[in-house]
Amino acid sequence: MSELTLPPEPEPENAGPCPYLDTEFVAEFNGQRVGEVKTSSEEPHPTCFFYRPDGDLQLQVRVYVGEEDVARALVDAAAPVETSNPTSQPTGWEGGYESNDDGAVYAVFKGGNAVVVTTNQPQSVKARTVATEAIANLRI
Template identity: 65%
Template structure:
């Protein structure tokens, strides 16, 4: 009887279902893309330095971008050489997009975010600054700032979404 059950289509279907990692297991087994690293010193293709300086309240002395394509992460530096703001864009799998947002702004410790309309995620302030992270379908946008006001990160996320037409 056990042999017959093992050959039944319901068991085959049942074993195939877990193959794509869920948002929770993707984060747990390291299925997420690695955190972006600053690379080349060049302008951010979707955010201007003046906009970031105005939004974050600090002069931007340098911008570096990651090697991620087609949407590199952008790292904005302040005059003392430290990163003041980072924006990460992910477009791919919906479960991965949600998992990246949950990693940046964990559901159990962040405030719910739903701006712009149709996007969902979270925001929180820490001793080091603030994060605003949202996903919609297969896209995620995450901004971290050295400022404690999450509204600054939210402003940057909304501009990024608008500029990339996500």
Template identity: 65%
Template sequence: MRRPLAFGTRAGLAGLAAAAITLAGCSIPEPGSNGSSGGDGGSGTATGEQTRTVTRTEPAPELPPEPKPAGVVDACPYLPTTDAERANGQGVSEVRTSTEQPHPTCFFYRPDGEVQLVTQVFTGAPDVATGIVNRAAPIDTSNPTEQPAGWSGGYLSGDEGAVYAVSKQGNAVVVTTNQAQSVKARTVATDVIATLGL
């Protein structure tokens, strides 16, 4: 049978003092330590190891600069002037192209000298093609599209005009028009893709 500690007696107090001295001689390891002191040669094992997850993101691709019109040409190499007039609903007075190769950007002008239609074609790295489309029709503000089949991108339309931009693997086609209906830009983009066999 266990006897209760006699806290009120000298023997009880002496026992408590001895127990306190014994406990004072023990060291309690800090949380996360290996439980051994620096010089005792202990072989404690590490506990509470921490791991860290590092997320690496690919840098954004370097996009080519926005195309600029250069010299006047007789026609766009992949979009006949009559097709541009029919699709955009305006007469074309002049056509200029950029210096990019193999497919220059074509600028179609209306009789008053203002640009009415621009067709940009890119072939190269897939991430650059996607970046060109996102620059023209940002994901956060444009309407998504998957036309023609196998292509994806976005379109925007407003009082000042419309843009239709799609990519497929390493190809991108961006069409801007001064017309408010995005269907006009989509029609031109579809024609360009079919003509070039992209």
């Protein structure tokens, strides 16, 4: 079996808004004001970067639409099966979540779709809430 090549890490390249998340929603559920929103150049599903007013990144939402093996591998890279807590929320999506001193990650996939949310907040429930909202707003 050949080694999967994952897409490169997305970079913030364009001014927002995020097509999946309202800035006010992110501010409310991540618990910090949003100073700026940027997106990556991937179309039609860019990664969204939400920054605090001081310029530090507070939340990132990466969306992948493509091959199931790649979607699963992206989720496992963000929230490794061996170390993260398993999740199946929202219904039909699978993945994991974990927290550390730098924040939390919530990563899930369904078929060839993956959503990975990283936050500077240590409570994984914040990342899960944002992931669930992004998934509800995806046009896939």
